[in-house]
Amino acid sequence: MSWFDFFRRRGSAPVARERLQILLSHERAAARGEPDLLAKLREEILAVITKHITIDHEKVDVSMDRGATVSTLEINVEIPNPAGLLAAAAT
Amino acid sequence: MAKVLVVTSGKGGVGKTTSTAALGAALAQTGQKVAVIDFDVGLRNLDLVMGAERRVVFDLINVVQGVAKLSQALIRDKRLDTLWLLPASQTRDKDALTEEGIAAIIKEMQPNFDWVICDSPAGIERGATLAMRFADIAVFVTNPEVSSVRDSDRIIGLLDSKTEKAEKGQRVEKHVLITRYDGQRAARGEMLNIEDVLEILSTPLLGIIPESEEVLRASNIGSPVTLSNPTSAPARAYLDAARRLKGDDVPMHIPTDRKGLFDKLFGRRAA
Numbered sequence: 001m002s003w004f005d006f007f008r009r010r011g012s013a014p015v016a017r018e019r020l021q022i023l024l025s026h027e028r029a030a031a032r033g034e035p036d037l038l039a040k041l042r043e044e045i046l047a048v049i050t051k052h053i054t055i056d057h058e059k060v061d062v063s064m065d066r067g068a069t070v071s072t073l074e075i076n077v078e079i080p081n082p083a084g085l086l087a088a089a090a091t
Numbered sequence: 092m093a094k095v096l097v098v099t100s101g102k103g104g105v106g107k108t109t110s111t112a113a114l115g116a117a118l119a120q121t122g123q124k125v126a127v128i129d130f131d132v133g134l135r136n137l138d139l140v141m142g143a144e145r146r147v148v149f150d151l152i153n154v155v156q157g158v159a160k161l162s163q164a165l166i167r168d169k170r171l172d173t174l175w176l177l178p179a180s181q182t183r184d185k186d187a188l189t190e191e192g193i194a195a196i197i198k199e200m201q202p203n204f205d206w207v208i209c210d211s212p213a214g215i216e217r218g219a220t221l222a223m224r225f226a227d228i229a230v231f232v233t234n235p236e237v238s239s240v241r242d243s244d245r246i247i248g249l250l251d252s253k254t255e256k257a258e259k260g261q262r263v264e265k266h267v268l269i270t271r272y273d274g275q276r277a278a279r280g281e282m283l284n285i286e287d288v289l290e291i292l293s294t295p296l297l298g299i300i301p302e303s304e305e306v307l308r309a310s311n312i313g314s315p316v317t318l319s320n321p322t323s324a325p326a327r328a329y330l331d332a333a334r335r336l337k338g339d340d341v342p343m344h345i346p347t348d349r350k351g352l353f354d355k356l357f358g359r360r361a362a
Binding site for chain 1: 236237240241244245248277279280281282283284287291
């Protein structure tokens with residue numbers, strides 16, 4: 001842990017909230033007998049991206065944030081830059 | 092005609108029995124006729140929390156099986172003459188509970204009471220599903236903590252599919268009761284806050300019961316906290332929650348116990 005983490009350290013409640021939201025969206029879908037929507041989205045989005053770019057499958061994050069009136073779907077895909085690739089290749 | 096209310100949670104140890112006793116007493120304190128039923132067969136505790144453990148003669152299963160009449164099994168509270176308890180059996184198996192038996196008992200009670208409150212056991216098995224089976228209103232007792240919120244979510248799902256009302260396409264009125272709430276820890280971001288819990292469960296709030304030593308003291312002496320210390324913070328929170336159940340519009344706030352300078356300086360617990 002760096003000194004920076006020390007100042008950034010917050011309560012654990014936001015983590016709890018986020019973990020619960022992800023877990024419960026899975027469990028509710030399972031209880032309704034629906035296939036897991038997030039897992040399916042993740043899979044299909046990955047399939048589309050890998051057609052065009054080579055990415056690390058571990059560096060894809062799909063999450064859903066439920067709101068009162070709207071929910072948002074957040075997709076984070078980490079794509080290595082060509083420069084980064086070159087640098088990595090040089091070392 | 093009594094409203095049937097189930098106090099449930101999925102998770103154990105969150106305060107179902109304490110809340111059943113306190114809400115039952117709080118409603119009875121307003122003059123309503125209240126019967127509380129313990130569905131935790133084999134692990135009964137509502138009798139103990141209400142201080143009636145030495146007065147149990149017949150129990151729920153005796154009535155289900157026709158060994159005793161309902162009037163013989165019901166125990167009248169010594170402090171409140173509008174509050175009654177139907178204890179669970181301590182020796183029998185929970186399989187002795189039948190849906191027909193419970194239906195008959197609740198039907199027999201309804202004309203004679205304003206409220207029939209069913210104290211559910213933890214878990215999602217027979218006792219828990221039968222406790223919620225005939226409910227008009229459900230109270231989900233939830234601690235602001237991940238495992239309790241997850242289990243409440245599961246129970247809310249069960250309630251929407253397994254109750255008689257749900258099967259008829261009717262709605263069961265649902266409420267979340269937050270217990271063991273510590274405002275200071277929530278403010279420091281160490282405890283899920285109320286908005287988070289309500290948003291995750293998408294269920295309206297019935298009340299917030301602050302963490303308090305008064306709750307433990309009340310069960311130690313065998314008295315609902317609304318009777319043992321009616322002006323304490325948890326008792327005020329339960330009394331407000333009971334008024335909301337009756338349909339009164341009571342503004343929501345988190346009661347606190349006033350602390351003296353000494354408590355503030357030396358009484359702070361190590362958390």
